[in-house]
Amino acid sequence: MTVIPGLTSTRKELIGPFLEDMLRLRVTTVALFPTCLDKAERAGLYRELERIEGLRVPHVHLRADCAEGEAEYLAGRFGTEAFNIHPRASTHPYGSASAHLASRLFVENVDVAPEAAELAVLGGLCPDFSHLENAGLQGRSEYVRSVEAALDRFPVGCCHLSAIRVGDHNAWSGEWDHHNFKALSDLDYLAKYRSRMTCRWGSLELENSLEDQLGAVGYLGKLLGEAAGSPK
Numbered sequence: 001m002t003v004i005p006g007l008t009s010t011r012k013e014l015i016g017p018f019l020e021d022m023l024r025l026r027v028t029t030v031a032l033f034p035t036c037l038d039k040a041e042r043a044g045l046y047r048e049l050e051r052i053e054g055l056r057v058p059h060v061h062l063r064a065d066c067a068e069g070e071a072e073y074l075a076g077r078f079g080t081e082a083f084n085i086h087p088r089a090s091t092h093p094y095g096s097a098s099a100h101l102a103s104r105l106f107v108e109n110v111d112v113a114p115e116a117a118e119l120a121v122l123g124g125l126c127p128d129f130s131h132l133e134n135a136g137l138q139g140r141s142e143y144v145r146s147v148e149a150a151l152d153r154f155p156v157g158c159c160h161l162s163a164i165r166v167g168d169h170n171a172w173s174g175e176w177d178h179h180n181f182k183a184l185s186d187l188d189y190l191a192k193y194r195s196r197m198t199c200r201w202g203s204l205e206l207e208n209s210l211e212d213q214l215g216a217v218g219y220l221g222k223l224l225g226e227a228a229g230s231p232k
Contacts, residue, residue, distance in 0.1 A: 003217045004059070004202070005027065005204050005214060006204040006205050007031070008205060009034050010207060017209070021210040022052055025214070028053075030056075031158075032060045033203075037063070042070070055078060058080060058200070059081070059082045060080050061085075061205075062094060082157045082200075084105070085105055087107050087112050089115065106157035109128055109132060111131075125157070127159045128162065129161060129196070130178070134177035156199040159199055163178040163186035163187060165186050181206065188223065191223050194225070
């Protein structure tokens, strides 16, 4: 598995500096999380990304309003191989997908776990290990059993790598899974999931600066050993 930095959109003011750092640091492989951008905002971001020579975006988190044509544009222009979506029982389900796109769609475990029936007709699973770890810490054993069973049964096409900060409450649920790290040790919990990292791409879903994320890539390379590599 290759660990790659992630361009997130929860804090829109960080997008510009991230793009500038990509040019400055000559980073040409990232994951993209445009889930807080509407269609017009995404189009503007794509224009900015097209300015980066040789850019590859192998993994994109699709928003519910992303049409198939947008996914095909990303695949053709940036070489996107894997798209992740939210489960159909979540508050932001993706909806139906054509057979052509379905094999490239991987369902993330969010506040609810994906159902076996939906995983069976799509590409498989996109585990978010911070959500899984947090659920275990909060005592939601049925959720953990469901996600672990899905990991045993279905292919993993991509994954989210975020932070766990025990006792530090996040902004959206008041729990301990976070989209930024304060110390690299906030990523240490990922070592227990090393055997689950069977996909090609491990995407950092983090709001930290690109420079900080590159430090995390190196840290995870040592932490995870053969399970993790550097961006190519």
